[in-house]
Amino acid sequence: MEEVIEYIKNGNLLKQSVPHLLKSVEIVDTLDKAKRFAWEEVYGDEELLWTDIRELEMAEVDAVSYEKENFEEEMDNLDKLLDTFTKILKVRLKGPYQELLDDIVADLHNCAINRALNGKQNNFFEHLFEIYKAGGWPCGWYGNYPEGSVIAYIPAK
Template identity: 40%
Template sequence: MDKKIDIGEYTSLVVEVLEFVNSGKLLKNSNELSFGDDVVTDLSLAKYFAWDKLYGEDEFTWADLRSEKMAEVWDVIYSDEDRYSLIDDNISNIMDEISRTIQSQLNEQHKELLDDIVSDIKGCLYSRAVKGKRNAFFECILSIYRKGGWPCGWEGNWPNGKAIYYLNIK
C-alpha cells in the first residue's frame, strides 16, 4: 500500500495492520501455536464453524458475533463526528486496495474466505484506529492472522473461552 495514512493517536497501530496485510503472510502457517489453541486443519469443518454453527445462549453464528463486536467499535467512532470523518475517510479510501492485496494472497482453495478476511481486517483497522490495542476481540483476531490462521469460531461464551481457527498445514 503506497498511500500514507494519518488517523491521529493510533496511526502507528493501524499501519502495523496494513504492514501485516502487505507482508504476504496471510494464511501462511507461522508455526507459532500457543498452548490451548483450538486449531482446525480441515477447511470444510472451519467453514462449518464460521458460517453454520451456532454459539452461546443467544445462538449467534460466528458472523453474528463478529458483527456485534464491530457494532461496539462503530458506537465509539460515531460518538465523535470529527474523529469519525478522519478515520472513515482514511480507512474506507484504502479498503479496495486492501481487498485486492488480500485476494492476491489467497490460493484457489481459500478464495471463498475473501469477504470474511477483508471484514476481519477492516474490523482490526477501525478498532485500532479508535481504541488502540484495547479491544480484546479484534486483537485476538489479528493475533490469529499473524499465526497464519483464519478465525472461524468461538469455544465457550464470549469473553470466556477461546477462538477456534483454521490453520492450513499443507
C-alpha cells in the same frame, strides 16, 4: 493501523508461523471444518453465527467512534482502504482460500478500524489480528459467547 496494512501486503496469510504462541484459541486443522464453523455453526444460548459475534464486537468498537471528535474524516479514509484490502488479498489468496476473501477482508478492515480508534489494546480484534499473524483464520467460537474462546483454522505446514 500501519501494522495491519503491512500484514495485508506481506504477512503470513494462511501460512503457519507461530500458532503455539496463541493463547485462548481452539485450533482446527482442516479447511472444511473451519468453513463449517464460520458459516454454518451456531454458538451459545442465543444461537449466534460467527458473523453475528464479529458484528456484536464491532458494534462496541463503532460506539467509541461516536465519542471521538472529527473521526468522520478518518473513518472515510478507513472505508476507502476496504477496496485496497480487497484488491491486494484477492491476489494473495490462492486456491481454496479464495472463498475466504470476504471474511478475511472484513476482519482485517475491522482490525484497522479498531486500531485507529482504540490503539493497540488487548481486545477481540487484536486477538483476531494475532491469529492472522500466526498464519491462521479466525472462524468460530468455542463456548457460550461471550464466555469461551475463538476457534481458528491453522493450516498444516
